[in-house]
Amino acid sequence: DAGITQSPRHKVTETGTPVTLRCHQTENHRYMYWYRQDPGHGLRLIHYSYGVKDTDKGEVSDGYSVSRSKTEDFLLTLESATSSQTSVYFCAISESGVGTNEKLFFGSGTQLSVL
Amino acid sequence: DAKTTQPPSMDCAEGRAANLPCNHSTISGNEYVYWYRQIHSQGPQYIIHGLKNNETNEMASLIITEDRKSSTLILPHATLRDTAVYYCIVTGKRSNTGKLIFGQGTTLQVKP
Numbered sequence: 001d002a003g004i005t006q007s008p009r010h011k012v013t014e015t016g017t018p019v020t021l022r023c024h025q026t027e028n029h030r031y032m033y034w035y036r037q038d039p040g041h042g043l044r045l046i047h048y049s050y051g052v053k054d055t056d057k058g059e060v061s062d063g064y065s066v067s068r069s070k071t072e073d074f075l076l077t078l079e080s081a082t083s084s085q086t087s088v089y090f091c092a093i094s095e096s097g098v099g100t101n102e103k104l105f106f107g108s109g110t111q112l113s114v115l
Numbered sequence: 116d117a118k119t120t121q122p123p124s125m126d127c128a129e130g131r132a133a134n135l136p137c138n139h140s141t142i143s144g145n146e147y148v149y150w151y152r153q154i155h156s157q158g159p160q161y162i163i164h165g166l167k168n169n170e171t172n173e174m175a176s177l178i179i180t181e182d183r184k185s186s187t188l189i190l191p192h193a194t195l196r197d198t199a200v201y202y203c204i205v206t207g208k209r210s211n212t213g214k215l216i217f218g219q220g221t222t223l224q225v226k227p
Contacts, residue, residue: 043217045215103161106159108157109156109157109158
């Protein structure tokens with residue numbers, strides 16, 4: 001299995017508090033992604049990174065920010081958590097970008113509950 | 116990316132081959148067919164992908180029709196651990212980097 005670690009695995013927080021989720025990889029892959037998964041919506045891309053300090057928005061980026069200061073770490077921050085951000089968050093990595101002859105490897109997910 | 120159509124659910128007897136179909140009639144020439152699966156509460160897992168030719172790896176075989184409008188994922192000897200949601204995805208355009216559209220997939224239930 002690809003070396004991807006997401007932390008924390010579970011988190012419960014209150015509306016309005018900041019939350020940071022961490023994705024750590026040991027594969028030295030260039031591309032990293034954050035998805036959220038909700039019933040009826042499948043997986044939706046939040047943000048992705050194509051290199052250190054290079055990031056771009058996905059389809060559901062409002063309310064989220066990301067940072068990548070090292071190849072191995074990709075952080076997802078909810079500046080002020082809302083109940084609509086209750087979801088399962090998955091980190092993924094790939095050696096080259098999706099859309100090429102390449103594949104994604106996913107982490108085990110973070111279950112976030114915003115009360 | 117081309118849209119895919121999969122049956123919502125399928126059953127398979129343990130030890131038998133599981134054949135999961137996928138229609139992708141609007142696929143374009145530079146788009147790949149990918150299969151992922153998601154076992155309950157885990158992250159999606161890559162299975163296999165192909166462009167034109169049939170492909171086989173240690174997990175499965177992928178059969179793509181000559182016109183590329185449909186494909187079949189074959190798990191040759193299904194086990195209970197293969198019970199999962201299987202997603203067929205077509206992608207190939209760099210402008211859609213990261214934007215894999217997973218859809219609803221096929222829930223495969225492998226029964227003893």
